[in-house]
Amino acid sequence: MSEPSGNGGALVIVDGVEKVFHRGSEDIEVLKDLHLKVPAGEFLALMGPSGSGKSTLLNLIGGLDRPTRGTVSIAGERVDELSDRRLAAWRARHIGFVFQLYNLLPVLTAERNVELPLLLTHLSKAERRQHVAAALEMVGLSQRAHHYPRQLSGGEQQRVGIARGIVTDPTLLLCDEPTGDLDRKAGDEVLNLLQALNREHGKTIIMVTHDPHASARASRTVYLNKGQLTNEQMA
């Protein structure tokens, strides 16, 4: 995992970002002059009410969308300046995504779902198998490797999603409401897992949530409201 230089150790630097969506003739300003730094190894929670812009911010950091103004740098690289093609390759190399609805491919087993990001690397089949086994082991689902998503509980599916997110050992793990679709028990298991990945494996994690119970697990929580950071709280 590369470290940025000259930014006080910040892995993620969001600088003066604005994001405006156009709906018909109406302009909707979702993020307004937003500044945020996330140091490497941090577990950051982004909280805020619906429509506050937290998912939009996560998408900008993950290279899924581009800011209207301002810059987004990850590990010293200006993500907002990359072409679509290079951005796709960049995401494959640097970002692990965990989605609220897991977003697993129903036609693939857990093992094959976890293998997906590795298909974009030059790893051999045997190497991919090793990486997949290690990732499934890490999320405690080695025994469920050959099960299809429909054969897994919600919590298990999300753990497969996390295994897929970390299988390439990405620079940054981005989680969008990872417990939003789970009951408390399964949610806790997922949060335990994210916390362990952060503490024991040094993963930098940014998690969008509006569940205070989830944000309590993060090392820092920032609050967004109407597209601006309003508050910050350390664990």
Added chain:
Amino acid sequence: MAGPANWISQIAAVTKFGLLSMPQRRGSVSAAAFGIAGVVAVLVGVLSIAAGFRNAMSASGSPDAALVLRSGADSEMVSGLGRPSTRIIADAPGVARTAAGPLASAELFVIISLPKISTGSDVNVPLRGVERAALLVRDKMKIVDGRMFDWGKNEVIVGLGAAREFSGLRVGDRIKVGRYDWPVVGVFTAGGGAAESEIWSDAAVLQAAYNRGDSFQSVYVRLKSPDSFNAFKDALTTDPRLSAEVMRQTDYFADQSTAVTKLITTLGYLIASLMAVGAVFGALNTMYSSVSARTREIATLRALGFGSGAVVVSVMLESVVLALLGGAIGAVLSYVVFNGFHTATMNWQSFSQITFSLAVTPQLLVQGVVWATLIGAIGGLFPAIRAARQPIAAALREL
């Protein structure tokens, strides 16, 4: 990371996911596949008529056989040759000979009306008067039922195609020729050629029946070899006693088939094109629904780093695979239904019916597959572009 091998493996992976999810969309997939199967079946079916007709005509002549008509005539119907002329032709250089004489048959070509078995309506059937050499001039001639007619008697033999398509042509039946009824005494084959559509009798008795004196319309000739043709032609066209049109039989029959095959082929392409437009919309609909049903999956793959180019190609590949599946069904269907099917149609050059078997040739099947591929590619293009252009962030939240 973005090398060609990587790109190909991306396409392979995304295509595989699409194909694996096809059973979940079996309704629209089947509708599109059968739409394309219909296009291919109709295209191949109609073109097999033209191919069968062309086959029948091309089987009618061999390179070492020639045909002589009156100068300016493009078919036997409008030709006329007197006995002196037919003798000059038979004695020309290049004509093959046996102990019995030159292999040349002066022939008379008239048309009689008979009901078609399939429709019951009267159609024009060719009745040909031949000389003894006729059987040797056409080396594929074979009596398959009954016997050869007796020379000098009012008897006929009929081609197998004619016996199958027109009523009253079984051995033992009688047909009306001029003012008299003549018995059918045999059925012959001629290698699938045009002669199989004809009824044959002795030219001399046919001349009498039709009051033609001693005139004929054509002379069919067997040459010593295909190379003898030029000498034969030069001798006849420079002979001041004769005004003749000399051609190889293969050229004559190819020319005879042009109008009908062109008409059928044009019709075939027209019908298939109209159906293909419908099939393209079917494929479009299927692929749009496929892309729509997999919006979140495709967005997930793109979020993970799969390129939009790979998504475009894989959606198109999925569409082409679907089309090929339909194409294969259509090709098999057309082969089973059409290949070898016996029919008859009007040959506009001779104003008479010609019987033939529909021919689903390998070339036609390849053509069907090419059409299916094109339909699939066109039907997949726009959905593929839509799939690749969807904003990832919004698509990830689609349910």
